[in-house]
Amino acid sequence: MDFARHAHFEALTLWAGIGSHLDEELRFTSPPPSTVVSKGAKLLSARHVDLLTKADLCKVPVSTKRIWMRIADPTSSRRKLCQDSVAVLRFFQHLSSVEWRPRPLRPPALVAMETAADAFGKGNQCGVGGWLKFPSGRMVWFSQLFDVQQFTASGIPVQNDANLDISSYETLAQCFVLLAFWKFSGAGRLALKLPALSDNSGAEAVCNKLYTSKTPLSLFVRKLCMWSSLSGITLDCSHIAGEKNDDADFLSRWDGKNATLPARFRHED
Known part of the structure; x- marks a missing residue:
């Protein structure tokens, strides 16, 4: 199960200072100016460039356009489920829809x-x-x-x-x-x-x-x-x-x- 992925944009003039808001694991220690990024969210990519360390920030191409960031936010109420997780939830949904049989306290x-x-x-x-x-x-x-x-x-x-x-x-x-x-x-x-x-x-x-x-x-x-x-x-x-x-x-x-x-x-x- 993955945390919800959200897209945020960063103004070009503020991108140079983005590193001061990140720890070594690319988790936000504070929200950048003019954003609603939650503290603890993780920066995954920017402009379709996957980011693993702070050194990767320089790989992001800079232009006159806005810089879109892909972020995993653990505080989000939305979750992206894989097919296996969906199958398990459907199984338990079906299981909860039928009457549960009584279970004896004595061991079998x-x-x-x-x-x-x-x-x-x-x-x-x-x-x-x-x-x-x-x-x-x-x-x-x-x-x-x-x-x-x-x-x-x-x-x-x-x-x-x-x-x-x-x-x-x-x-x-x-x-x-x-x-x-x-x-x-x-x-x-x-x-x-x-x-x-x-x-x-x-x-x-x-x-x-x-x-x-x-x-x-x-x-x-x-x-x-x-x-x-x-x-x-x-x-x-x-x-x-x-x-x-x-x-x-x-x-x-x-x-x-x-x-x-x-x-x-x-x-x-």
Whole structure:
């Protein structure tokens, strides 16, 4: 979010003394004569010349015309928002328009079951996979391959090399764990904490804290937050060494051919 940008003009005869009203960071310590510049505002440019230090003031071309200055004013009530900020505000506007569900004071119970998930990224290909083992012994698993273009087409700014956004796809894999449990538990809204395992420390952290300012990871965390809110299920994510996460790793790369699927996964769809 940027402070509002305002344009001010400075008379040619006063421009030579503009430096006396600025500190070393080009913040105004006092308003120049005949201006309404606020104290603390920052000078960004003049006559389309970007200014970084006081030494740059001499780069501004001088003529008989007025000198227009571009200034960031922290006291302004106006703010210029980037697209991400607008999207977040619209999300919270929608969230505030629906009825909030009551939240119990008692902490959610930890489900006695095992789960694990993994993701891979190579070139423009990526995939997620994982499994859930219920107390009854029932095994549920999932596997899905993607192209990065499927995400960019939806407005998610992932990179062409999927491995550079691996934490995002690892978080997506944990989202699938939550959705799979919710679907196969046969209930509506649940107040439960689901154990989860991940071999990616970035995904592990955001699944527990449900916060990050990093893009595009924040967009995947937002989906996890929404599904967690709808289902009432939260993840208790712990770390697992990569070499011990073989099954989830295989499922994240599975090509869909039954002949290559291990026997322990064939009894369930």
